[in-house]
Amino acid sequence: MKQWLLKLGIFVLIAARAHGAGWNVEVQKERYQNLLLFKESDYQTVPLAGTILSKGLLPEFKSAVEAAKNFSYELQGVPAYYDYKVFAESTLSAEQQAREKSNRKLSALFTHIIPVLAYAYQTPGANPYYHDQEVLQLYIKGLEYCYSRGLTEEAWLSDHAGKASSIGLKQGLSRLAGDFASESLNFGGFSQSVFLMREPLAQAGLLGKYRSVIRNLAVNCGPMYPAFYKAARKDAGIGFGNSISDDEAYFLNADGMRLFTDYFWPYFLLIEDPAEREQMTGILKKVIAVNIKKQCGAQDTIKPDGVGFHHLAPYVGAYSPYTFETFAQLLYLLSGTDFYTQENYTAVKEALEGFRVMVQKYTVTPALTGRLVQGQQGAASVAITKAMCMLASPGAACRHR
Secondary structure: OHHHHHHOOHHHHHOOOOOOOOOOHHHHHHHHHHHHOOOOOHHHHOOOHHHHHHHHHHHHHHHHHHHHHHOOOOOOOOOOEOOOOOOOHHHOOHHHHHHHHHHHHHHHHHHHHHHHHHHHHHOOOOOOOOOOHHHHHHHHHHHHHHHHOOOOOOOEEOOOOOHHHHHHHHOOOOOOOOEOHHHOOOOHHHHHHHHHOHHHHHHOOOHHHHHHHHHHHHHOEHHHHHHHOOOOOHHHHHHHOOOOOOOOOOOOOHHHHHHHHHHHHHHHHHOOOHHHHHHHHHHHHHHHHHHOOEOOOOOOOEOOOOOEEEOOEEOOOOHHHHHHHHHHHHHHHOOOOOOOOHHHHHHHHHHHHHHHHHHHHOOOOHHHHOOOOOOOOOHHHHHHHHHHHHHHOHHHHOOOO
8 A cells, every 4th residue: 555655656745744843642643644645735735636636546546445345255254374375276275275365355455455445535635535434334344354354463474474384383383363474564554544544443442453453463573573572472483483682683674674664653653551652662762773774794784885685685676775765764753853863864864875876877787686676667766765755854854964
């Protein structure tokens, strides 16, 4: 959801909107919501806003609403298990093929349909779906169906490759809900939707339930286990052997940092318990301090020359630009606070500058672009553009230069 929405240019248009400095949860909620949605005033102040809504967003909204209406909602109450990778359906039994088909439908629901329904419901302007009760009921129906399929506060997201699932099952682990390990990279839009729909969910008596669900997506997600190892369930760390060294603590690879921004932030803004907020605030500060800086070595970091690494190698066209974007987004959302330092800001700034030099002055070979060489054209440029907008916005620039 995040990619298609921002790719249409919304963030480039609204990033300059800034709010008062200092940490205040209501201010942070407003800032994050303005990152995700248009405001009514944007249609008067931003010439392209109406066009983006009518030509880009409304067709997506209509498609999602129709898809939700026609969704089969099959296997209600049966936990979904994504604990294996399917490389060739011809090697699967008829039962396995049926389960895989059902899983693909469920994936489409939580990765695309549910998030777009939230945006359809909450986007103001000439939008017939804005605060439409049918859209709200379709959204809630989708959430409740996913919950019935095991996407709960106990859902298992041990890793994104299925390896940890295999290890856990061999060790006799009893799964209390669905196994979404192979889908653990795909819940950003789902988490954002719960944040966007917090008020109608509260009115329906469901906010606490789904706050717990997105907490689980953040805290017990295997790719982010080094950040949450003190708060996570034991099974979340199966891929790490359930022990984190001092060197591993709070260090996240490129996948983990992207998930941290997309999963943790919506949940963080919805925390109501003071003790939980204090604990998670400490984790947030440590993740920023450990990860958003230049570091030598082959691990996933910004190198001294600004190049980003993943899988022990430069990743120019894939992971690096998206990771730089998530770094910039965290700094933008926290601008005016003491959660980060000049060193954090400078590292991201110089990484973006280095990326521009690499792509403008040199022909980057497929060996440096990462394995996503056939990815969406221009996607990396969009990510870098968004990152530059976030670092250059008045809210960020007022504290660091």
